[in-house]
Amino acid sequence: MTLTILCSGQGRQHSGMFALTGDVPEAQALFARAAALLGGRDPRDIVLTENSEALHHNRIGQILCSLQSLAATVALRDVIPDRIIVAGYSVGEVAAWGVAGVLSMIDTLDLVARRAEAMDAASPAGDGLLFVRGLSREVVDALCEKHDAAVAIVNPDDAFIIGGCRKALQIIAQKAKEMNAVRVVDVPVEVASHTKRLANASSTFREILDHVPVTLPAPNRVRLLSGIDASPVADIKIGSDKLAAQISQTVHWADCLQACIEGGATAFIELGPGPALSGMVTAAYPGVTARCLDDFRTLDGARAWLKRYS
Numbered sequence: 001m002t003l004t005i006l007c008s009g010q011g012r013q014h015s016g017m018f019a020l021t022g023d024v025p026e027a028q029a030l031f032a033r034a035a036a037l038l039g040g041r042d043p044r045d046i047v048l049t050e051n052s053e054a055l056h057h058n059r060i061g062q063i064l065c066s067l068q069s070l071a072a073t074v075a076l077r078d079v080i081p082d083r084i085i086v087a088g089y090s091v092g093e094v095a096a097w098g099v100a101g102v103l104s105m106i107d108t109l110d111l112v113a114r115r116a117e118a119m120d121a122a123s124p125a126g127d128g129l130l131f132v133r134g135l136s137r138e139v140v141d142a143l144c145e146k147h148d149a150a151v152a153i154v155n156p157d158d159a160f161i162i163g164g165c166r167k168a169l170q171i172i173a174q175k176a177k178e179m180n181a182v183r184v185v186d187v188p189v190e191v192a193s194h195t196k197r198l199a200n201a202s203s204t205f206r207e208i209l210d211h212v213p214v215t216l217p218a219p220n221r222v223r224l225l226s227g228i229d230a231s232p233v234a235d236i237k238i239g240s241d242k243l244a245a246q247i248s249q250t251v252h253w254a255d256c257l258q259a260c261i262e263g264g265a266t267a268f269i270e271l272g273p274g275p276a277l278s279g280m281v282t283a284a285y286p287g288v289t290a291r292c293l294d295d296f297r298t299l300d301g302a303r304a305w306l307k308r309y310s
């Protein structure tokens with residue numbers, strides 16, 4: 001039995017997201033660091049007091065999502081097995097490096113903040129992401145080419161995240177509906193992540209990575225995957241190149257999940273806000289168990305479930 005930990009990307013931040021992790025003593029240093037990165041405001045207060053729009057601003061969103069993956073990991077550390085696969089979706093890939101022990105958790109949070117700043121600096125105002133399910137890759141590519149957008153993330157089962165300026169995304173959404181796409185939804189993310197529009201942010205982030213201590217390969221029984229090609233991350237230079245490149249290159253998430261399955265994954269837990277990734281696993285691999293932290297009412301419930309795999 002092999003457990004896979006999935007670290008969420010932006011989009012599902014919510015007021016109750018720290019209900020299980022906020023009081024965990026081992027996570028207090030992480031909450032304190034996140035507060036320092038958020039201008040002295042405690043992330044637990046931010047999620048309770050700010051509206052949904054504020055929680056989905058790029059920099060705040062990246063910090064909140066990553067903080068939750070890291071806090072949940074320290075909270076559940078005693079029941080996380082040594083042998084795991086770790087993969088992160090979008091900004092979750094940086095958190096995955098922290099979860100895998102390749103970066104210190106504090107460095108991970110700092111890096112996420114710097115990544116967000118580089119992306120905000122590089123991003124034209126009014127950019128965003130759109131979700132489309134039910135059209136082929138060829139059709140989606142053609143729509144993107146025509147309207148100056150690009151496939152940001154390839155999800156399982158003909159589901160795509162498309163990045164571009166909101167005006168272009170509106171036109172693509174309309175056309176996709178006319179073509180009978182099964183589902184078309186705006187994603188509450190305010191940058192066109194994983195598209196060439198953020199090429200400058202990749203370069204900036206690559207330089208930043210050179211100044212952070214990285215321990216690669218990961219500990220013996222930890223397999224860490226790269227989002228852009230689903231291969232194991234084993235080398236510092238190549239790994240850093242890919243982690244920076246993913247800011248402006250398509251993430252092949254369907255391939256990543258398939259690599260987890262081929263690597264022996266029999267159960268998945270999503271550590272982050274919301275059920276987006278665990279839901280994708282359940283839909284794409286019906287025989288595999290997938291849960292997210294938000295499925296549990298208590299940390300003890302999550303712990304009991306994880307004990308089956310430790």
Ligand SMILES: CC(C)(COP(=O)(O)OP(=O)(O)OC[C@H]1O[C@@H](n2cnc3c(N)ncnc32)[C@H](O)[C@@H]1OP(=O)(O)O)[C@@H](O)C(=O)NCCC(=O)NCCSC(=O)CC(=O)O
Pocket residue numbers: 009010011012062089090091092129131133156157159161183185187189193194276283284
């Ligand atoms: C965009 C979404 C809200 C779309 O989810 P939805 O649930 O609305 O849509 P969906 O198509 O998956 O599911 C709709 C219905 O179809 C069903 N369904 C699911 N999979 C199916 C399949 N393969 N075939 C047929 N039906 C399927 C579901 O059960 C659901 O049923 P029913 O309706 O019966 O329930 C979600 O994918 C999401 O939250 N994604 C995470 C956000 C994201 O992608 N963020 C980008 C990160 S970028 C980032 O992080 C930037 C950075 O920093 O780099």
